[in-house]
Amino acid sequence: MVKMTCLFICLSLNLSSCDEKKSKDTKTVVSDNSEVTTYYLIRHAEKDRTDPSNDNPHLNEQGKERAIKWLQVLADVDFDAVYSTDFNRTRETAQPLASKNNLQTIIYDANNSYNEDFKMETQGKTVLIVGHSNTTPAFVNAILGENKYPDLDDNNNAALFKVTVKDGKATSQLTQY
Numbered sequence: 016m017v018k019m020t021c022l023f024i025c026l027s028l029n030l031s032s033c034d035e036k037k038s039k040d041t042k043t044v045v046s047d048n049s050e051v052t053t054y055y056l057i058r059h060a061e062k063d064r065t066d067p068s069n070d071n072p073h074l075n076e077q078g079k080e081r082a083i084k085w086l087q088v089l090a091d092v093d094f095d096a097v098y099s100t101d102f103n104r105t106r107e108t109a110q111p112l113a114s115k116n117n118l119q120t121i122i123y124d125a126n127n128s129y130n131e132d133f134k135m136e137t138q139g140k141t142v143l144i145v146g147h148s149n150t151t152p153a154f155v156n157a158i159l160g161e162n163k164y165p166d167l168d169d170n171n172n173a174a175l176f177k178v179t180v181k182d183g184k185a186t187s188q189l190t191q192y
Contacts, residue, residue, distance in 0.1 A: 049181065049182050050138060050139030050181075051139070051179060051180070051181045052137055052138055052139055052140060052141075052142070052179070052180040052181075053140075053141045053142070053177065053178070053179050053180075054137070054142050054144060054155075054158060054176075054177070054178040054179075054180075055089065055092065055094075055141075055142070055143045055144070055175065055176070055177055056143075056144045056145075056146065056151050056154055056155055056175075056176040056177075056178065057085060057108065057143070057144075057145055057146075057151065057174065057175055057176070058145075058146060058147060058148055058151045058167055058171065058172055058174060059074075059078070059102070059104040059105040059107075059108040059145055059146070059147065059172070060074050060077075060078035060079070060080075060081035060082045060085070060104070060107070060108045060172050061074065061075050061077040061078035061081060061172050062074060062075060062078055062104040063075040063078075071102055071103050071104075072103060072104060073103045073104065073107060074103075074104055074107045074108065078104065078107070078108070078172070079107070081108070081172055081173075082107060082108045082110070082111050083111060084192065085108065085111065085112060085192075086111040086112055086115060088175070088192050089112060089143070090115075092141060092143075093116065093141060094112060094113075094116045094118060094141050094142065094143050095116075095118075095137075095140035095141050095142060096118065096121060096136075096137060096140060096142045096143070097109050097112055097113040097116065097118050097119075097120050097121065097142070097143045097145075098120070098121045098122075098123045098142065098143065098144045098145065099120045099121070099122060099123070099144075099145040099146075100122070100123065100124075100125050100145070100146055100147065100150065101122045102147075105145045105146065105147070106120055106145075108145050109143065109145040112143055113143075123144070125146055125147065125150035125153075125154070128144075128146075128150070128153075128154045128157060129154060129157035129158055148166055148167040148168070148169055148171065149166045149167075151167065151174070151176065152164035152165060152166055152167060152176070153166075155176045155178055155187060158178050158180065158185050158187075159178065159185045159187055160185065163187065164176070164187075164189065171191075173191045173192045174189060174190075174191055175189070175190045175191075175192055176188070176189055177190070
């Protein structure tokens with residue numbers, strides 16, 4: 016009878032220690048959800064406007080210089096991913112920063128940008144997103160969950176939005192360069 020009691024106590028202790036381990040794992044998962052995700056969003060650099068009928072122009076000389084300027088402005092940022100819409104001007108703006116970080120530019124659909132798949136892919140990462148005068152503020156607003164920023168002026172290629180998401184709360188900054 017004493018042996019049975021000892022066996023019962025040992026099994027009970029062993030099982031209770033397993034329960035404790037499960038709760039520790041649960042706590043770890045919760046802390047993973049509090050990772051910081053940082054998004055840097057810019058509009059493409061200046062485009063070639065010599066042919067108004069061209070809906071997919073390349074960057075002009077000023078735009079090429081601005082793409083290099085973004086490389087300098089964001090030199091201390093280590094990006095985990097670089098996203099661009101599928102246009103020459105956005106890909107060319109993103110390319111210097113993608114190259115600096117040894118990344119391929121990922122094409123995204125500006126009409127379906129901040130969805131659950133995107134959130135999961137970018138959670139806990141530092142991400143550059145290159146868009147347009149209307150899609151970049153809309154993307155920021157989607158992350159924030161509010162309409163904080165209007166479309167950019169068509170001549171504004173100098174806006175940098177920084178959005179930080181932590182514990183499900185997003186904050187933003189807008190800086191002009």
